[in-house]
Amino acid sequence: MSNTRSGKFIVPGEKIGVIEEFIPNFGTYVEEGVIYSRNVGYVSIDSANRKVSVYPVARDLSFPKIGSIVVGHIVNIQGLTAFMRIVKIGKKHLSGFLTGALHVSDIDTKYTKEVLNAVKVGDLVRAKVISDANRILHLTTKGENLGVILALCSKCGGTLLLKNKKSKKLYCGECGNFETRKIASDYGAGNM
Numbered sequence: 001m002s003n004t005r006s007g008k009f010i011v012p013g014e015k016i017g018v019i020e021e022f023i024p025n026f027g028t029y030v031e032e033g034v035i036y037s038r039n040v041g042y043v044s045i046d047s048a049n050r051k052v053s054v055y056p057v058a059r060d061l062s063f064p065k066i067g068s069i070v071v072g073h074i075v076n077i078q079g080l081t082a083f084m085r086i087v088k089i090g091k092k093h094l095s096g097f098l099t100g101a102l103h104v105s106d107i108d109t110k111y112t113k114e115v116l117n118a119v120k121v122g123d124l125v126r127a128k129v130i131s132d133a134n135r136i137l138h139l140t141t142k143g144e145n146l147g148v149i150l151a152l153c154s155k156c157g158g159t160l161l162l163k164n165k166k167s168k169k170l171y172c173g174e175c176g177n178f179e180t181r182k183i184a185s186d187y188g189a190g191n192m
Contacts, residue, residue: 006045010037016052027054063098064089064129064137070100071149074123080104082115084125084139100137102127108182109142118182124150126184147184153177162188 010016016028016035024030025046027039037043041056064070064086072086086098102125107118118141119125126149131138141147151160151170158174162183170179170187 006043008043009041010043010054011040012037016043016054021050022052023050025051025053027056028052066129066131068129069126069146070129070137070139071124071126072097072100074102074119074121074125075099077115077119077121080115082119084127086137098137100127100129100139102139102141106130106138106140106142108147112182117180119148120151120154120179120181122152123148123181141182141184144185147187148181149184149187149189151179151181151183154179 014037016022016037019030019033019035022035022045024035027037027041028035029038030036035052037054039054039056041054044053044055046052068089070086071088072084074082075085076083080103082102084100084102086100087094102115102119104112104115107115112118125141126146127139127141128143128146129137130140152158153160153172153175155177156172156175158172160170160179160181161173163169163171168180168183170181170183171177172179
């Protein structure tokens with residue numbers, strides 16, 4: 001008899017029991033008469049019907065597909081790459097977060113010499129997923145509606161405002177500082 005109990009936290013490949021004591025159900029698989037967990041989750045034993053299931057911890061784990069539009073905050077810049085903490089995929093807000101990488105060559109259709117000329121730590125950015133090679137989400141902000149959607153002044157922390165749509169210059173209403181970013185066409189409109 002197995003010592004597995006209902007409600008036990010379990011990981012994929014963990015032994016639950018054998019087919020002589022349980023009928024494998026949702027979230028399980030059988031190898032050589034042994035029932036294993038297919039999911040990270042919790043064991044559920046239906047004693048009356050002798051069925052065992054494993055229900056996942058999170059029923060909807062979101063991971064963006066190539067072409068997905070994501071929104072997040074720039075959290076780090078290292079050399080030619082900015083790292084973004086993704087908080088939204090499409091219209092869905094994430095309960096946790098993912099990290100994506102934005103390389104300087106994927107920032108704009110125009111030449112961008114340095115990442116800091118286009119984004120800074122703390123900026124809220126809308127980007128598109130272009131690759132998930134090597135389990136890294138590679139992002140781009142090339143496109144009218146992609147780029148920084150909200151930025152803070154690097155001198156005083158005030159919100160940067162769009163002075164002129166043509167010049168795409170941002171200014172701080174608090175200290176008067178001017179800065180440049182690769183901004184989305186709807187910068188400052190509050191559209192995530």
